[in-house]
Every structure is written in C-alpha cells, then in structure tokens.
Amino acid sequence: MKLIPFVLSMLFISLLFSCGTENDENEVLKEQVIAIHDEVMPEIGNLKSQQSKLVEKANALENEADESSYREELNKAAQSCESAYDNMFVWMRQFESEYDDMTEEETRAYLQEQLQMVEKVKADILTALSTADSLLQVGA
Template identity: 60%
Template sequence: MKLKPFFLMAVFFILLFSCSGGKNENQALKDRVISVHDEVMPEIGRLKSLQNKLREQGDSLEQVSAAAESHVQSLEAAAQSCETAYDGMFVWMRQFESDYEEMTEEETKSYLEEQLKKVEKVRDDIKSALSVSDSLLNVQI
C-alpha cells in the first residue's frame, strides 16, 4: 500500500522531466537559428558597401574600355548577389516567429528546423557574395 504513492510520484516526475526535454531541445534549436543569424548580421553594412563599390567600379570601367566588358558583367553580377543576399536576410527576419505558445513541441521543433535551413542559406548567400565581391574588387584591369 505504501508503494502506490511512491509509484505515482515516480510516474509524475518521469512525465514532468520527459516533457521539459522537448522544450530544452527546441530552445537549443532556436539558439542555433539565432546564432547563425548573429554570425552574419554584422556583415550587412559591408555587403551594401561592397555592392555600391562593385557598381561604381563597373560604371567607371564601362566608360574606360569595351575590353573590360566581361569584368563589368562580373561586377554587376556580384553586386546583384550582394543585393539578393542583403534582401534575403531581411525577408527571413520579417517572417521569423519567436513565439511558439500556439504550437506543440513537435510543431515548434519542425518550425525551428525549417528556420535553421533558411537562415543557413541566408548565411551562405551572404558569405558567398562577400567573398566574390572582395576578389573582384581586388582585380586590376
């Protein structure tokens, strides 16, 4: 008879701790999403600056020589990549939801996994645009 209350308390604690595991997992997943965002968000200003420099250099080369046309096209493509990456960050930020009270643990996990994929793509686009832009701006024609 004394075992019954102990058994009920044990079941209660097992259920309590098993439910909190999903919240901890989802919090860790949310932290990863935010971490990826925080990794590249400081580069947003540099991205816009490089976009402007690429376009300026392209405009000046167009006036100087028709032989530089290929390089001008590369500069414009890189400037467009900067703009696309820049816009991608802000599109992602506008659609990101940080309140999950209306979602189940499984829905929250699924949502955060999807957001992680999206923000990783934004990060990759930004890093790629920065790398290509830096290399093109260092080319001497």
C-alpha cells in the same frame, strides 16, 4: 494496491522530465538560429558597401569593350550582394520567436526549418562578400 500510486507517480515524473527535455532541445535550437543571425548581421552594412563599389567599378568600365565580361561579373556580384541583403531581412520579418500556439514537436520542426533557412542566408552573405572582395581586388 500500493503499487498503482507508485506507478502513477513515476509516470507523472517521467512525463514532466520528458517535456522539460523537449523545451531544452527547442531552446538550444532557438539559440543556434539566433547565434547564426547575430554572426552575420554585422556584415549587412558591408554588403551594401561592397555592392556600391561593385556598381561603381562596373560603371567606370562601361565604355571599355574589352572589359565587358569583367563588367558583367561585377554587376552579377553586385546583384548577389543585394539579394543576400534582401534575404536577411525577408528571413528576419518571417521569423517567429514566440511559440505559444505550437506543440513542442511543432516548435522543434519550425526551429529546424529556421535553422536551415538562416544557414542559407549566412552562406549567401559570406559567398557574396567573398566574391565581391575577389572581384574588387582585380585591377586595384
């Protein structure tokens, strides 16, 4: 009969530690999401700046018939900058940092989804900036 309290104690301790592990995993996921956001957020101003330069350069070529494809690339790149900018703020508005109403499993699934979303935002920002830089170097 002394075995039952021991087994119950061990069960309780193992449940307690397993919940702590899930919390820790979720905290690591949340930190990853925030770190990616923090990495690319400083580039937001650069996106708008590059977008303006692209539009300005495209407008300067408006009367140049032989530059129409380059002008089209400039406008497309400007749109990519605007889209990447907008997507960052759309992501930020929908991101929830409190998970009181979620189970540990729901929180983990939510954070994994947010990690994928913010990685896409990062990729879009970096691609838009790279394209803008390349196009603005042409003829500079």
